[in-house]
Amino acid sequence: MGGMYKEQNFNFSENMDFETVIGLEVHLQLNTATKIFCGCRNVFGVEANTCVCPVCLGLPGSLPVLNRDVLFSGIKVGLALNCSINTFVKFDRKNYYYPDLPKGYQISQYDFPIAKAGFLPVMTGGQEKRIGITRAHLEEDAGKLIHDDAINATLVDYNRTGTPLVEIVSEPDMRSADEAYDYLTTLKLALQYLNVSDCDMEKGSLRCDANVSIRSRGETKLGTKTELKNMNSFSAVKRAIDFEVARQTRLVIAGESIVQQTLLWNEEKGITIPMRSKEQAHDYRYFPEPDLVPFTLTEAEIDKVRCGLPELPYARLHRLIEKLGVSEYDGTIIVQDKTFADFFESALALGVDVKKLCNWMNGPLMKELNDRKCRLGDLKLTPGMLVELINKVEDGTVSNLAGKEILAEVVATGRKIEDIIKEKGLTQVSDEALIGKIVDEIILKNPQVVEQVRSGKANAAGFLVGQAMKQMQGKANPKIINEFIQRRITNV
Amino acid sequence: MDLFNLTANQLLTMISSGQISAADVLSSVRVRQQAVGQKTNAFIRTYDETGNGAAFPVPIGIKDNICVKGREVTCASKILKGFRPPYDAAVVEKIKASGGIVLGSLNMDEFAFGSSTESSSYGIVRNPWDLGCVPGGSSGGSAAAVAAGEAVWAIGSDTGGSIRQPASFCGVVGLKPTYGRVSRYGLIAFGSSLDQIGPITKDTTDCARLLGILAGFDHRDSTSVDLPVPDYTKSLDRHVRGLRVGIPKEYFIDGIQPSVLAAVQAAIDFYKKEGALICEISLPHTEYAVATYYIVATAEASSNLARFDGVEYGLRAVPSRPRKAGIVDMYEETRAKGFGNEAKRRIMLGTYVLSAGYYDAYYLRAQKARTLIKNDLDKAFLDCDVILSPTAPTTAFRIGEKTNDPLSMYLSDIFTIPANLAGIPAISLPCGFDEKNLPIGLQLMAAPFAEERLLAAAFAYEQAHGWHVQRAKL
Amino acid sequence: MITKETVNYIASLSRLHIDEAENAGFVRNLEDILQYVAKLNKLDVAGVLPTSHVLKMENVFRDDKVSPSLTQQEALSFAIESHAGHYKVPKVIE
DSSP: OGGGSOOOOOOOOSOOOEEEEEEEEEEEEOOOSBOSSSSSBOOSSOOTTOSOOTTTTTOTTOOOOEEHHHHHHHHHHHHHTTOEEOSEEOOEEEEOOOTTOTTSEEEEOSSSOSEEEEEEEEEETTEEEEEEEEEEEEEEOOOEEEEETTTTEEEEEOTTTTOEEEEEEEOSOBOSHHHHHHHHHHHHHHHHHHTSOOOOTTTTSEEEEEEEEEEETTOOSOOOOEEEEEEOSHHHHHHHHHHHHHHHHHHHHTTOOOOOOEEEEETTTTEEEEOOTTOSOOOOOOEEOTTSOOEEOOHHHHHHHHHHOOOOHHHHHHHHHHHHOOOHHHHHHHTTSHHHHHHHHHHHHTTOOHHHHHHHIIIIIHHHHHHHTOOGGGSOOOHHHHHHHHHHHHTTSSOHHHHHHHHHHHHHHOOOHHHHHHHHTOOOBOOHHHHHHHHHHHHHHOHHHHHHHHTTOHHHHHHHHHHHHHHTTTOBOHHHHHHHHHHHHHHO | OOGGGSOHHHHHHHHHTTSSOHHHHHHHHHHHHHHHHHHHOOEEEEOOOOOOSOSOOOEEEEETTBOOTTSOOOTTOGGGTTOOOSSOOHHHHHHHHTTOEEEEEEOOSGGGOOSSSOSOTTOOOOBTTBTTBOOOSSSHHHHHHHHHTSSSEEEEEESSSTTHHHHHHHTOEEEEOOTTTBOOTTBOOSSTTTOEEEEEESSHHHHHHHHHHHBSOOTTOTTOOOOOOOOGGGGGGOOOTTOEEEEEGGGSOTTSOHHHHHHHHHHHHHHHHTTOEEEEEOOTTGGGHHHHHHHHHHHHHHHHGGGOSSSSSSOOOOOSSOOSSHHHHHHHHHHHHHSOHHHHHHHHHHHHHHSTTTTIIIIIHHHHHHHHHHHHHHHHHHHOSEEEEESSSSSOOBTTSSTTOHHHHHHTTTTTHHHHHHTOOEEEEEEEEOTTSOEEEEEEEESTTOHHHHHHHHHHHHHHHOGGGOOOOO | OOOHHHHHHHHHHTTOOOOHHHHHHHHHHHHHHHHHHGGGGGSOOTTOOOOSOSSOOOOOEEOSOOOOOOOHHHHHTTOSSEETTEEEEEOOOO
16 A cells, blocks of 8 residues: 555655664465455466466456455454454446556555554564554455566466455554564564464565655654565565665665665575566555445454454464463473474473473474474374373483384374384383493493493493493383493492 | 237237237237348348247347347447347346247347447438438437337347436437346446436337336346346336426426427426326536546446456457457457447547546546436435436437547437436337428436336326327338 | 546546547547536535445355366457467567
């Protein structure tokens, strides 16, 4: 929404200390089963022009009918961003020509959007900052253009046309690319918790444009902004903003003025390039969509949605710390993924030490997920299985090392822990006679190390434990080995 | 017997009594169409469907802005040439389900922009009563086809009088239903908040019957109203005793053709004589209706017609020498070549009134004026049941008479426009002939969803006069 | 007052190519109509709410249920030009 951001040209003072001002527009594709105004499936990555009908193709005579779930997803997003929800909502036509827009107008919301005037608390630079949310409104997505040089033409796929979108417009409250980045990750996390979208930038289900301007520090008016588009990741948003701020700063220092324009981020070259095709001044001729009637919501309906909202990451972190005794460090990692945090809480409820669980989840389990580039939901591991495993390590049935091996196996196959232990022979050996025999051998083979242990070098005993473990293929209980070593050495 | 001259109601009675077959009707109408089609130019294209032996096989003509699956639909514009929609309009589904046989697509003003059917890219339509006169518009083809017997009945669309004014000019019955009564799904939009599809028939009985087929809730049209559809034919035996007939003083202005005025006055006298209560009413904002309409309708049209851009379907043209970026050149050339003058005028006006800096002065103000016009009518219906007026200030005018004066053409819709602005039902029925033997139309308006009242009042007048049995000599 | 530049701007917004002669015609035509509709300025519309829908209808929804789409063949059956399952248009330069 260009018009929401009022800017003006002003004289930069002699003071060359600049402040960056950033506002972000996030487009979020909703994960409803069908499109916003027709019953075509809302899917990604299917064959071109196979999820289309007269309505989303904009064929003459077709008419839109609003998908109820889209409106309610919009309310959820608004509430999660602490917005007030409008009890009177209507749709408007935004008129412009582009081949990806089959009707020559986009059905959007102009003066009565679903949500307005909210904020998002963001941890940035070590402290919490509230980023204002101007508004969130519902609209339809456009189709996809493929520029085909081989046939010197543009190809159009209308599958994406009519995909429901929420556009979230922030206030120009961010003062650096890092703040913008932190806002985006916090926003994405909150949206993931709502389960209204994939939030997958690679698939385009979450897209971000940035409005960037600079001004002399202390100035309260906004400078002339440029709009940055075509960033395909949060880090690209950050790089594009940094590039643009540097460009604007150079211009101002050189005494040149900044031209309000749309710039496209070129990821390969790491630069922004002015967009040529939409050079015309925006005159969208918004007017109320006559084909859709208005929507009214009661406070009771809005409250019902509010009550049904999941706990959001911000609140959850505080609860984990205050109620469940999780450290801030562990909690911050755990809440980064809703499924992960849900898993954590389910496991904790089954009876396991909270710190041990944190260590296992943020350590070995996280490593498994990263190595496999997958999410917890993709695995066959249940909270019960993880708790069983942790408790088996704790009671000495298996070693810590074997525990990690079992975890990897469970993650890969989903097999029963008991079966894996049996099959791989991972039961920790606590047979004292056997351990005694092996420890004796190790002591005989390493007289120098034994001396070091005697002279009080703690690390040296660890070496002997390691040797014994190696001998026993990791199956021995290291505690027992250590006890034996200490006993033997001090006795000898 | 000339079956093509009979009404659907008469034909159905004869079919059910075994006197004739549905095929006899179809062949009579087709022969007639072939005989007089070149004179009227009412049809843009005809089909040779034979029906499927259904119980209600009445041959119908469809205005060329209503989608029939797999059949070309063009709104009489070059820009849609060759477009065959992959779906049926809701009304076409209903017609097909009732057994109706679609005869073909009827001529119209391009995109329904006009009151004379002279702006069609398929040639002008001529009035069956006088081939030198226009049939009215924009549903001129529909009215002319019914008047000439080229279709037993037809459907048109009415945005500012496009069913009623041609019905008036051609001496047939035309009804614009309450906004929301008939689904707009599959009607190629002109002014989305004003458009309604409705019947054009030889008499009110057929009108009631066809309305019953067309009306009803449709979940694909968000502005479709979920109210039961009565059997409209049952409303036709009502008397008019006690009916409160409102006569809006603002409608009886200078410039109404004297013979039209006389015929309408005679109609008032008839209702009075039959025991109706005649009351003078005031619709004080009437003089603003045409201005309001031309802002609202063109604004919506400018947006509705944006989809005709040469990307997906219809016409595509590129200039011989490039002027702007490739795709913009394609858009501008396609639309310049594809739209006729009146369409361009309306697109320009509609774009202007919505453009930055003018929205409040024009569009928003017109929407507020619309409220005032609607309030006038709402208030009037507290005091009367129907509002009576001429359908148009004149009878059919000569071909070419108003083509160079768009504003005077727009003003010929002055009595029909308020019903669209207020979304109320209105009917036009024959009420006599002028000195040149051209039909005169009587308009009745009623409160929302009071179509039965309209039909009853119209039927009472029609049965007492018999204008409806007169046929144009072609 | 409608100027040549206004007409060019509106034509460009409307994606209509017009030549000089047409421009002059539109200047006249728009002036005539706007002069006529200026009568609305006489109306006192203070406190009057705009009507964008004549019926007082609200909250018309559909359920989030899948209904059949067209096949690709049907969807491209009316295409002016198509290529490899897509609609084909002159190159859009970014």
